[in-house]
Amino acid sequence: xxxxxxxxxxxxxxxxxFSQKNSYxxxxxxxxxxxxxxxxxxxxxxxxxxxxxxxxxVYGVLEMQVSExxxxxxxxxxxxxxxxxxxxxKNGNELEKISGFKASTYNLENGKVVEMKIKNNQTIxxxxxxxxxxxxxxxxxxxxxxxxxxxxxxxxxxxSEIPIQYFDYKxxxxxxxxxxxxxxxxxxxxxxxxxxxxxLKINNDKSQIAGEYPxxxxxxxxDNVKPYEEEPYVMNxxxxxxxxRYELSRVDIPGKTxxxxxxxxxxxxxxxxxxxxxxNYYSNTHQFKDIxxxxxxxxxxTREKAxxxxxxxxxxxxxxxxxxxxxxxxxxxxxxxxSGNSGDLNLLVIAMLREAGINANPVVLSTVSxxxxxxxxxxxxxxxxxxxxxxDNGELNLLDATNKYSEIxxxxxxxxxxxxxxxxxxxxxxxxxxxxxxSTDNTLLTYSIKPDLEFVGNMANSxxxxxxxxxxxxxxxxxxxxxxxxxxxxxxxLENLEFSNNSSIFKTSFSFNSVTDIEKIGDKLVFNPLLFxxxxxxxxxxxxxxxxxxxxxPSKFSKIVIVTLPEGYKVDKLPTSKKYKMxxxxxxxxxxxxxxxxxxxxxxxxxxxxxxxxxNYYSVLKEFWELMIETENQLVSLIKE
Numbered sequence: 001x002x003x004x005x006x007x008x009x010x011x012x013x014x015x016x017x018f019s020q021k022n023s024y025x026x027x028x029x030x031x032x033x034x035x036x037x038x039x040x041x042x043x044x045x046x047x048x049x050x051x052x053x054x055x056x057x058v059y060g061v062l063e064m065q066v067s068e069x070x071x072x073x074x075x076x077x078x079x080x081x082x083x084x085x086x087x088x089x090k091n092g093n094e095l096e097k098i099s100g101f102k103a104s105t106y107n108l109e110n111g112k113v114v115e116m117k118i119k120n121n122q123t124i125x126x127x128x129x130x131x132x133x134x135x136x137x138x139x140x141x142x143x144x145x146x147x148x149x150x151x152x153x154x155x156x157x158x159x160s161e162i163p164i165q166y167f168d169y170k171x172x173x174x175x176x177x178x179x180x181x182x183x184x185x186x187x188x189x190x191x192x193x194x195x196x197x198x199x200l201k202i203n204n205d206k207s208q209i210a211g212e213y214p215x216x217x218x219x220x221x222x223d224n225v226k227p228y229e230e231e232p233y234v235m236n237x238x239x240x241x242x243x244x245r246y247e248l249s250r251v252d253i254p255g256k257t258x259x260x261x262x263x264x265x266x267x268x269x270x271x272x273x274x275x276x277x278x279x280n281y282y283s284n285t286h287q288f289k290d291i292x293x294x295x296x297x298x299x300x301x302t303r304e305k306a307x308x309x310x311x312x313x314x315x316x317x318x319x320x321x322x323x324x325x326x327x328x329x330x331x332x333x334x335x336x337x338x339s340g341n342s343g344d345l346n347l348l349v350i351a352m353l354r355e356a357g358i359n360a361n362p363v364v365l366s367t368v369s370x371x372x373x374x375x376x377x378x379x380x381x382x383x384x385x386x387x388x389x390x391x392d393n394g395e396l397n398l399l400d401a402t403n404k405y406s407e408i409x410x411x412x413x414x415x416x417x418x419x420x421x422x423x424x425x426x427x428x429x430x431x432x433x434x435x436x437x438x439s440t441d442n443t444l445l446t447y448s449i450k451p452d453l454e455f456v457g458n459m460a461n462s463x464x465x466x467x468x469x470x471x472x473x474x475x476x477x478x479x480x481x482x483x484x485x486x487x488x489x490x491x492x493x494l495e496n497l498e499f500s501n502n503s504s505i506f507k508t509s510f511s512f513n514s515v516t517d518i519e520k521i522g523d524k525l526v527f528n529p530l531l532f533x534x535x536x537x538x539x540x541x542x543x544x545x546x547x548x549x550x551x552x553x554p555s556k557f558s559k560i561v562i563v564t565l566p567e568g569y570k571v572d573k574l575p576t577s578k579k580y581k582m583x584x585x586x587x588x589x590x591x592x593x594x595x596x597x598x599x600x601x602x603x604x605x606x607x608x609x610x611x612x613x614x615x616n617y618y619s620v621l622k623e624f625w626e627l628m629i630e631t632e633n634q635l636v637s638l639i640k641e
Contacts, residue, residue, distance in 0.1 A: 027147055029111065029112075032107065034071060034145075035145075037171075039173075040226060040227060043073065043171050044171065045071060046070070046173070047068065047176070050176045051177050056162075056186055057183075058183050060159050064153070064155075067151035070147070071148075074144060075146070083137070084137055087134060088134070089132055091131060096157070097154075098153065101152040102118075103118040103137055104150075105147075106147040107146050161246070161247050162246035165243060165244050167220070167225065167243065168242045169227060173224075178219070179220075180217070180218040187251075189246065191246070191374050195228065199242075201220070202219070203217075205218075228240065229542055231545060232539045232549075235417075235550045264378050265428050269423045272325070277328070281347040281348075282360075287332070288351070288352050289355075292309075296308055296356055302390070302392045306353060307408060309353055314401050314403075314406075324386075325343060325386050329344060331347075342386065345402055349388040359390060362387070363421065363422050364421050365387070366417055368417050370417075373417070383421075400415055405501070410465055416552060435465075438556050439465035439467040439468075439553040440462075440467070440557075440558070441464075443560070445561045448563070449563070449564070453520070453525070454515065454516055456515075458511045461509070463505065463507075468505050479499075483497070494510040517532075524572060524639055529563050530604075538626060539625065540622040540625055548614055549612060549618070549621060554610060554611060555608045557604075557606040562600075562601050563636075564599055570598075574593055578591045580631075586613060587609055589605070591603075592604075
């Protein structure tokens with residue numbers, strides 16, 4: 001009893017100290033005078049505190065009070081922390097909402113704290129799509145040294161899943177406290193994960209008010225958290241961030257009702273198969289008798305027929321950019337309107353495959369942006385996407401019609417989230433979601449060196465498979481932005497820049513005539529023959545890594561460079577041809593150079609054999625990259641004949 005009282009007293013004292021120290025609107029001059037973060041000195045901003053108080057009512061309403069205070073050190077580098085978006089989901093007449101919103105910017109002027117409030121007419125509620133609104137606000141008059149603060153109360157009519165909460169950010173976090181108050185009639189299962197999950201302090205308590213159901217109070221807190229570092233080849237940083245998510249497992253109201261929501265993946269599969277807007281969408285359909293004969297009559301193999309059906313849907317139907325594990329409308333309406341969400345289009349593919357005699361079934365998954373599935377935590381709520389699949393000679397084949405340029409076993413990035421679940425009428429089983437076909441990227445650079453020592457030439461690049469599909473999707477989304485982003489990679493003007501797509505190969509070409517990257521030393525000319533195509537920077541900067549290297553696809557990067565020497569010069573010294581292999585057949589690199597008459601020709605091949613590489617091989621890959629940089633930055637020297 002004494003031990004229990006001590007714990008309760010400690011919790012009360014902790015909550016009291018936290019609240020006093022971080023009372024909303026109580027800004028001290030010392031906070032405004034601080035010049036840098038004590039956690040990471042170069043950080044452009046840091047979170048002073050964040051507090052989330054969440055409660056679920058016995059009437060099935062979720063309430064969440066959020067307050068946060070941010071210190072800005074360099075406003076020019078802290079843009080993304082000056083504007084906030086709060087997602088508000090909706091479905092028919094049910095919707096999430098916000099009340100009690102307050103936000104202010106604080107600055108120090110003549111030794112006094114000056115507050116500038118955000119007025120209600122300075123906030124925006126934007127309809128993102130029919131299932132989502134975004135509540136937006138931007139802090140005014142932000143300067144180096146400003147302190148920003150906001151608070152609001154969030155309400156949701158949905159309690160089956162408590163919104164995910166993160167405990168690390170791109171900027172340092174001094175202190176955070178997350179409290180859940182849940183009546184004992186609701187039983188939730190926590191899903192805690194991430195790099196700093198072992199640093200979370202977790203307290204469980206119980207309380208009761210007379211005449212009400214008892215409730216549990218769960219508090220998670222953390223202090224002095226370093227920002228998570230952005231590393232290359234990570235598809236979604238949410239997968240490595242420290243987070244907690246609660247899902248309802250049981251409702252038990254004494255004397256009234258008891259319902260168990262705990263489940264297995266097999267039960268998830270059965271639930272989906274019983275849904276009208278899932279299995280009924282593709283079962284026993286005969287709606288394609290006028291279409292299929294012209295598509296597949298002359299085709300012999302299963303793959304040829306599946307490819308024809310996939311291409312038909314891609315070319316004749318439009319994805320409306322909504323994701324869903326279910327169809328959003330009837331099959332007949334999808335056929336009539338020629339558009340739909342991911343469920344509508346990919347369940348349509350399954351229906352057509354089945355009518356063509358191919359035993360196709362759905363694979364359900366969580367998209368990359370929705371976060372990785374916890375496979376020991378079966379959850380229908382966590383699933384938000386479906387693709388088509390069939391087996392041919394024991395090999396699983398995956399199809400996704402939402403992308404116009406995808407092919408069989410070539411999924412778009414959003415679906416590459418490690419594993420999903422294949423569902424047929426008999427069972428549900430886990431399957432890999434990987435692009436197994438090698439994606440290619442080929443570059444041809446030809447140039448000559450003029451008497452004034454300028455390089456003049458052309459470059460052409462072709463990207464195929466996953467690389468080509470990804471580039472084409474980005475290009476079609478915003479051609480002007482794509483063009484601008486591409487040009488920004490080069491320090492010289494690109495002339496006759498062209499982009500094109502031919503048979504799922506994305507092509508780029510341009511010419512140049514004003515590149516000067518040559519050094520004259522005495523009577524010698526020294527330069528790197530790979531010019532701007534040489535790998536110059538180590539992309540793997542972190543000392544260690546705990547998360548896999550996600551490449552999207554096995555890959556092969558090839559370069560051919562042909563240099564025409566200036567008149568009156570010959571080769572004095574050539575770089576050395578080299579070959580490297582990574583352990584475990586993970587990859588290889590080859591650099592071959594030769595001189596013939598007045599030309600130098602270089603061929604490089606960089607091969608990665610895996611879709612993703614375990615973090616255990618990070619140091620190996622980092623060292624391999626260094627060798628590639630060293631090799632690609634060898635110099636040629638020319639002398640006069």
